[in-house]
Amino acid sequence: MDKKDELIILIAKARRGDEAAVAKVVELGKDRLYRYCLMLTRRRESAEDLCQETFLRALQKLNQLSEPGAFYGWLCQLAKNIYIDQLRLSSSKETPTSAVVPEAPAREPFVGEITGESDTGILVRTILSHFDPEDRHLLLLVDMEGHSYLEASEIMKVSENAVRSRLHRIRQEFLKRYKGGETN
Template sequence: MLSPLTKPSETELFGIAFLDSLYRYALVLTRRHTEAEDLVQETYVRAIEAYGRLREDSNIKAWLFTILRNQWFNELRRRRSAPQFAEADGEHSVVDALPSNASGAQEMMESHENALMVREALSKLPPEFQEVLILREFEELSYQEIASVLNCPAGTVMSRLGRARSKLRAALVEFGDAAFSERKKA
């Protein structure tokens, strides 16, 4: 257990480094920017409340992702009994917030085009495949950390990740073929 004398400023800052990662993951789960923001905020509220019970050797990143996912499932359970309303959250895709790296102008252009293709292909995958790909490839969680977050065996994570990568690869080939056909027509 952490010391009960932990300063509030330390408590407030302990997971700030993961804010963007949590937000991207929340977008995958909620598919709406405002809901993702609310979910991340609620995650931090819960984490700060439980911070004093956290063991010193705990993996804070995996712990925060687990809290976020559990909060989302709690929200889904609450919604089952409430009336459903459809709400458009703008024109942005769920995966618009995914990071990309580029340096020169040509590289930036190619990287942007590739990122758009990856984002489009990723958005077409089922949510469970999006979730495991985001956690592994973008948030760089280990298989064991992902298993902890998803509350499933590591073997399930590995097989789901394999299927997700295969589906993403096929979608990217399809997008590449479509882009090639478009260029050929021009």
């Protein structure tokens, strides 16, 4: 039995309330989801929070998963939606700068500072941070997580041709910034 078949069986058990199966589903998906969340948020603590929130929501909505074999893509889609909701919420809570004198915020260390990541890794993360969340999500799904164009199109709810076209544009922009060392 391969991992995908094992996952499908575990999801079926988890849907019936089997706590051991729920724990195993989380265990099987946590590292992959964390890597995705880390690339999306670019901050370790934010990625951990997003990962936790995603699993909580996924377990609540497990019965809505129509294709258990597409569990990882579904998790990534949930994470992306939660992340975008959090961005919207935080931007709507911002107060005008003229109303308050801002304090210098405590800066959360960049992932590269914590992990000793190479300059190239830091440059890649910085470049990715300039893409909008939808484009970054698509690039991460295909180029980092290894989803096919068809799988990415199903996750993103767009045509496969739209995925190909957007990825071409995103990759061109990424390469332009990478080769030029541009991060703005």
